[in-house]
Amino acid sequence: MSWKELAQTQPYVVQMLTSSLKKERLAHAYLFEGSRGTGKKRVALQLAKSFFCGKKEGVEPCQICPDCKRIDHGNHPDLHLIEPDGQSIKKQQVEHLQKEFTYRGVESSKKVYLIDQADKMTASAANSLLKFLEEPGAPTLALLLTEQVQHMLSTVLSRSQILTFSPLPREAFIKILTNEGISLPISSLLSSLTTSYEEAMGLAEGEWIAQARNVVIQLVEELHSRQNQVMFTLQEKWFPHFKERKEQELGLDLLLLWYRDLLYTQVGKDDALTYLDQKETLSQQVLSSSQSRISESMSAIMEAKRYLSANVHPQLLMEKLMLRLQEG
Ligand SMILES: [Zn+2]
Structure with missing residues (x-):
């Protein structure tokens, strides 16, 4: 999967990320928010590849070097996936990773945390993560994914760059609404508020x-x-x-x-x-x-x-x- 292909479904997110990659100015933490099936994890893994790959062409990872391959196989030593253990992501899960990094003596290499369902982090897990992110040292990238941005802790939100994954091709939805006689500015607004035709038409009344x-x-x-x-x-x-x-x-x-x-x-x-x-x-x-x-x-x-x-x-x-x- 290339950035170009990903841009077909998430053009805005891809534009933001590739432009930061080009300038070598990635944020320390990104929050990918959007509903199920919008490609948050695909984009996160692609970003991890661009972050690690030493043979990039522009921003495109090569897909064949050991870094790229290991990410595909889910066994890259410096890419860590954290998921809820039961109902929540606990402090121990974050601390466990931090210890692991230290034991292996790879503090000098780059690290990526991929945190799925980040809204399930307990406050102490989040604080532990944030503290780690703020420690100077090797470049560290945290990719937090959530379908429930409204449940995210404000401490995390304020330290993350928030990227919204859109569920529907926007242009297509706007066209449907303008065909119903709704003005373009209002159609545009409605298509940002909802992807449901019924809800949009209700709001437009x-x-x-x-x-x-x-x-x-x-x-x-x-x-x-x-x-x-x-x-x-x-x-x-x-x-x-x-x-x-x-x-x-x-x-x-x-x-x-x-x-x-x-x-x-x-x-x-x-x-x-x-x-x-x-x-x-x-x-x-x-x-x-x-x-x-x-x-x-x-x-x-x-x-x-x-x-x-x-x-x-x-x-x-x-x-x-x-x-x-x-x-x-
Ligand atoms: Zn590569």
């Missing part, structure tokens, strides 16, 4: 989603350049529009999609944008934002979503979130 989109755009513009307005807009526009729990969740999703667009804008992936008629604003905002800053904002929004599902008062969590988003 009436003016609610178009107004929601306007509120989000106003808020992110203010977060960027008119920060003294933010709390006012929150009171006057956000809360009156996003009333029910479900609507509040959707509001946070819309906000998250804006920050994801900033990431896409940064890597020049304009055709992946959700807010595709907002290119100009996105390009302006990205000038004063770093990739890590954008990732932090996304983590903050996901954390707010978790607080929401844990029944924290929406007013409180939104105000806190606005403060965090303003920090940049």
